[in-house]
Amino acid sequence: MGRERKFxxxxxxxxxxxxxxxxxxxxxxxxxxxxxxxxxxxxxxKYYENKEELLSxxxxxxxxxxxxxxxxxxxxxxxxxxxxxxxxxxxxxMSIYQIREIGMQIASVNEKVKKNKQALDRLHIKLYSSLxxxxxxxxxxxxxxxxxxxxxxxxxxxxxxxxxxxSGLSHQDWVETMKEVICHGMFNKEN
Amino acid sequence: MGRERKFxxxxxxxxxxxxxxxxxxxxxxxxxxxxxxxxxxxxxxKYYENKEELLSxxxxxxxxxxxxxxxxxxxxxxxxxxxxxxxxxxxxxMSIYQIREIGMQIASVNEKVKKNKQALDRLHIKLYSSLxxxxxxxxxxxxxxxxxxxxxxxxxxxxxxxxxxxSGLSHQDWVETMKEVICHGMFNKEN
DNA sequence: GACAAAAGTTACACTTGTGTTACTTATATA
DNA sequence: TATATAAGTAACACAAGTGTAACTTTTGTC
Numbered sequence: 001m002g003r004e005r006k007f008x009x010x011x012x013x014x015x016x017x018x019x020x021x022x023x024x025x026x027x028x029x030x031x032x033x034x035x036x037x038x039x040x041x042x043x044x045x046k047y048y049e050n051k052e053e054l055l056s057x058x059x060x061x062x063x064x065x066x067x068x069x070x071x072x073x074x075x076x077x078x079x080x081x082x083x084x085x086x087x088x089x090x091x092x093x094m095s096i097y098q099i100r101e102i103g104m105q106i107a108s109v110n111e112k113v114k115k116n117k118q119a120l121d122r123l124h125i126k127l128y129s130s131l132x133x134x135x136x137x138x139x140x141x142x143x144x145x146x147x148x149x150x151x152x153x154x155x156x157x158x159x160x161x162x163x164x165x166x167s168g169l170s171h172q173d174w175v176e177t178m179k180e181v182i183c184h185g186m187f188n189k190e191n
Numbered sequence: 192m193g194r195e196r197k198f199x200x201x202x203x204x205x206x207x208x209x210x211x212x213x214x215x216x217x218x219x220x221x222x223x224x225x226x227x228x229x230x231x232x233x234x235x236x237k238y239y240e241n242k243e244e245l246l247s248x249x250x251x252x253x254x255x256x257x258x259x260x261x262x263x264x265x266x267x268x269x270x271x272x273x274x275x276x277x278x279x280x281x282x283x284x285m286s287i288y289q290i291r292e293i294g295m296q297i298a299s300v301n302e303k304v305k306k307n308k309q310a311l312d313r314l315h316i317k318l319y320s321s322l323x324x325x326x327x328x329x330x331x332x333x334x335x336x337x338x339x340x341x342x343x344x345x346x347x348x349x350x351x352x353x354x355x356x357x358s359g360l361s362h363q364d365w366v367e368t369m370k371e372v373i374c375h376g377m378f379n380k381e382n
Numbered sequence: 383g384a385c386a387a388a389a390g391t392t393a394c395a396c397t398t399g400t401g402t403t404a405c406t407t408a409t410a411t412a
Numbered sequence: 413t414a415t416a417t418a419a420g421t422a423a424c425a426c427a428a429g430t431g432t433a434a435c436t437t438t439t440g441t442c
Contacts, residue, residue, distance in 0.1 A: 002418025193388020
């Protein structure tokens, strides 16, 4: 019972993401959010005590769905296939890396937020260990260079997502060139 | 004449940079800045009409000194030497890329800010054309792969700066590994 | 020593955002 | 159809940031 909602959780998360990417953590306000959703600000307080609570819940959602996508990668047997699948996941939604950085700014203003942040930490470890097995596969297949530390390998892959494609290349060509660079570098072989 | 200043422009820029990196563009306030500098907020208004004016002036300073550093690179003859020098410049101050992104958010609130932003645009073009000749040298020496667009080449180099070094490697080793990856990729040759 | 000028402060009016309370509106179901 | 209940709003008190005007403090120079 009760009346129909004017905005779904999906609406809310979508708008939240947009506002975070446009204005950053400190620029994100309930006032903006309510205006975008075309509801009163107080309506949002029916569901979340404050901005930290909303953002931590949103981050949990975002990280969970990203990990879900990542898990599917392990279904591929060879490292090469997993590598290609990873790129598909990352380039499917190019904002995970930025969003994750924003998530770290959330202050633990109450117990619920504290718990959400702990849950985020646990998910983060899960994410990392999921990627760890991916890297180990690459090392056992003797594909990844031994001189490269794990976090450099991951950092490189995740940072490439943030390079804006202003080259005129199609998305597909762009991603392929990116892969080529990550695998074999930007210099010709003899150098 | 007049009394001694409590804070230098250098102090101000240094604190500005720190606040920008810590709180982002929307989190940067005159109130914070004044507190950090241990002066009254009104004192800052003696020199800058508003936050946009201060930030655009700061950005000009930052970009100018970066371009100065870059210009020195062209003194090296070979592409390889220029490439190494570029890395030294970029890793000397790892925040340029982030700062530049923040600079784009400045609103043209008055004529002075408008002019500063135009000056920033011109400097940005100067920066890009300076890097352009660097890339052209690399292409003419047949070192850079033809398949790689200019902006991907530059994007890769500038994004690597943002990868946090949590590997335990020394700064020097980290930078060297980074170079290796950019030049020849993360995969072993046979793959 | 007086005084111009630069540097700094205090205080005020204003704007934007927060969190809460008391209220109204809509709807499933008993 | 009445009614419990969930959804939504309006309004208030408060906090933080902005921009400005009137003031005081310091210092070099005549």
